[in-house]
Amino acid sequence: MTADPAAVGPGDAASQDSAFVRLWLGFATARVGVALALLILLAGASIAGTTPVSGWLLGMCVTYLAATLAVRLLARPARPGVAFDPQWVSSIGVDLLVFACLQYLQAGGIYYAPLFAVPVLMASVLGSTSLALGTAAAVALLLLAEAWLQALQSGDIAPHFVQAGLTGIGYFALAFLAHQLALRLEREEAAARRSRKVARMQVQVNQLVIDALAEGVLVVDAGGEVQAANPAARELLDAQATAGGEPLRLADRAAWAPLAAMARRTLETRQAQLSDLVLQQGDSPARHMYARTRLATADEPASDSLCVIFLQDLREMEARLRTEKLAAMGRMSTAVAHEIRNPLAAISQANELLEEELQEPAQRQLSALVRQNAQRLSQIVEEILDVARVQHQPIDPSQARLELDAAVRAHCQDWAAQTRSGERLQLVLAAPGLRVDFSPHHLRRILVNLLDNALRYASAAPDAIQVATAVGVEPTLTVWSDGAALEPAVERHLFEPFFSSESRSSGLGLYICRELCGRHGARIGYRRARAPSGDRREGNAFFVAFRTAGTSGTSAPFAKIAA
Incomplete structure (x- = not known):
């Protein structure tokens, strides 16, 4: 048999289910049964007195039983297909020795030659070709030697040698056929392992792809039970995993009734369905979805078919x-x-x-x-x-690193001098020594754009515009102004190109800021927040969250920019 060490290594969980391990355990158990049967037969013959049995023969049977039990309980399967291994000596060699002794002595008047089939089969199935034929040859030689001894005692040579020769030929044929069957079993098992590995990898890849899809995927059976649902589908349906791992049913919620009806129509008509659905779940806002269905297996009966439902949020589309x-x-x-x-x-x-x-x-x-x-x-x-x-435009990594507080201070001073708005600007820099991955030129463009917007809508009061840096989960730069809150319709489209609440603006400033932040791994956003200086005024805050390039320092005091 060809070797496959990876499949039958000791302690490998997969090897415990292999055909080789099961065969090895079967042979080890059979040897224990043979040893026990020999001990019972010889002990019974000795007690009955029908045939004299020497004490050392009984001792040999007891020893053989102990040896087979030790192999069965303590030994582990060796690598298949080896020609020589200490384990084979402790099993096949011991069997040949014990059976040969019993055959030569004709203990109990029993013919023991058929017992040689156990070591021959074990060598043929679990060992190499040379081990299988070598074991059969050893059995044939032992039988020929036993026939020669009997011929010397009886003087009739032909019958004993013919019987021993035929038995030896039979064991050669048995070894060859059993070994060929074992080789075929090993090839089929290797093919099955490869097929299982490919199937397992395919299932894992399919599951990974389905889970990563932004589109929701539901697999529903004829009873309306959800057999599988990817995270996107659970989020769209607001359906978390049930306790105890029990599957979802589309009949569990009234809001899912349109989906259940689509799945039922698909299974009944065997045709794909397309529909725009509105799912209203409790007090939550209604979800507008585009749903389409497909049959997973078209040739299965309706009761065994599965319906696959693809869900897309119309808002995302x-x-x-x-x-x-x-x-x-x-x-x-x-x-x-x-x-x-x-x-x-x-x-x-x-x-x-x-x-x-x-x-x-x-x-x-x-x-x-x-x-x-x-x-x-x-x-x-x-x-x-x-x-x-x-x-x-490519970014030069060697020039895309700066000290945040120093860069912000310099850009704000330049801007304040150009716009003559130093009295209205306050700096709250709390990240001295912190370095971030960002181009100084790009940071200036973002900061000037945000300051220009803040100046346009801020009041004329002192500290109406505040620029702050902070170190938390991620370093942030905030440009705050005390202007009126943005309308929800404006807030939703702040960073879209060509969108502006003013007729004289191109609507590209914040969009360019977002693109620059994205190129450096940062993100920009808006929120309504209190002033960074600590007073209780509410205002509009645009923040940039950076990717760090160093360690943060301690906070610094407030500063006022002079005109």
Whole structure:
């Protein structure tokens, strides 16, 4: 037999179920039974007095029984297919020795030659080809030697040698056939192991893929019982795992009745179903879903078929479609911006040349209006082109690391000097020494954009705008202002491109901030919160959560930016 060490290694849980281990245990148990039967027969013959049995023969049988019991209880299966192993000596060798002694002595007047089948079969099934044929040859030689001894005593040679030769040939044939069957069993077992491994891997991969799907997947039988549900489906249905592992039933909740009806129609008509559903569960908001069904096995009877239901949240589908449309619009806007850029530059230059010749105030006012609107268009074009630059411009890792508090302080001072709003700005820097993975240039763009927005909506009171850093679960930068709360409709679309609550804004500022944060592994968000300085004023807070590049320090006192 070919060896497969991985399949039958000692202590391997999988080896306990292999055919080799079961065969080994069967042979070990059979040897114990043979030893016990020999002891009973010889002891019974000695007690009955029908045939004289020497005491040392009984002792040999007792010893043989003890040896077989020790092998059965203490030994472990060796690697199959080996030609020589100490375990084979302790089993096959002992069997040959004991059976040969009994056969030569004709103890109890019993013919013991058939017992040689046990070691021959054991060597053929569990050992190599050479071990199997070698054991059969040893049995044949022992029988021929026993026939020679009997011929010397009786003087009749032919009958004894013919009987021994035929028996030896029979054992050779038995060894060859048994070994071939064992080889076939080993090949089939190896193929079965490979098939089980492939099937187990396929099941694991399928389960992983299904669990990772954003689309909900339900497997329902004819009785409406949910046989399988991935996490997305449980979240959509607001169905957690039941206690005790009991399966879900679509009849358990009235809100799931449309799904149960779809599954029933699919199983009855054997046709796929498509439908838009509204699931209202208690006081929770209604969920609008797109559901489609498929039969898992089309050739099974209806009572044994399974219906697979795919669920998608319509809101998520609409969000993906909106994102795709915005991406397409962004590509188109970039192309249009490139085309506008050159004519716009020509208009601005011509207006500047014309403005030098104008003397009348009305004409100069019109020229200023042209200049202002040209500058506004130029800014919009640059912001649209910035989107493409942000998405495609590579980041140099060596220049994408900075000390957060020092960078924030420097950028805020520059901004305050340019806007002359130092009295309205307060810094609450609480992360000295902390380094984060972020480009200084990109941080400046984000901070200036957030400060410009805060200045637009903040009041004129001192400390109406506050910039804070903090170290917690993750380092954060917050730009807070005391402006009025945002409307829910505005808040939902804050970071979408081309969305703005003002007619004079391109709606790309916060979108660019989000893209820059995403490129550095950071995230940006909005919340209504109290002032970072500790007073009880409510305001609008835009925060950036960074990925750290170092360790944090202790907090620093508040600071005021002078104009």
